[in-house]
Amino acid sequence: MTILEGREPEAAVTGPRSPAHWWGEYLPAIRQWEDVTGRAAPPPTEAGRKGGPRVTVEWVEWLMGLPLGHVTAVPGLTRGQQLQILGNGVVPQQATTAFAALLDLEV
Template identity: 60%
Template sequence: MSGPVIGSLCTGYGGLDMAVQAVLGGELAWVADPDRSGRGPDQCDVRPGQPDPDRRPPAGTDWGPYRPAIRRWEAVLGRPAPRPTDAAGRLNPVFVEWMMGLPAGHVTAVPGLTRTAQLKALGNGVLPDQAAAALHHLLHRAQSGAPEALGEAA
């Protein structure tokens, strides 16, 4: 193993954990999360390839002025945008998960999570790409020796 051994408090679905692993390497060794509806090691039972109508590309969805952004994000993630709403016209958690750049099913394929619990987890989570960018920025500042980066007066 290269990198640090990572312990996680208040993990949620693991967005910050994913960012730390992306930036520093290492391995998630333990999770202490009072809300066990979140994702921790071995909790996520993702079964890729299972048919799910909410994951199909939307036929004829009019993205309006957001179309260029949707197409760019599809290219970044390497998968099409799922339906933005479910059959009842409500926000689709699969779409939220996609917008956040999470792996397909990271939250939405966890057995036993209701739509409400999925949206709560997604809404309270850390976006891994943003957290990784912040960690890169902080590491660069700390390595530059800038006094303010180290918590010292300039």
């Protein structure tokens, strides 16, 4: 079962951690990333146009390790534009690691 299958859209997080029942076997990884980012994971799904669950832009933003609202708080962007920006974006932690590795090569 994937994160989206058979699940109702979730409510907003009100505490320091997201509810454990959202994550199933992924709970240890989610807890670790919550510790790294310093904030609870937002709801992974919301109701789509036809009522079925779809991924939330806030969760994608959080998953990438971006600051809260880095993309989702930009005025005037549609959900599709936000996802496009995130999809074309760089995960800062990966970029930092890549640059560090390149610098160690002394090219």
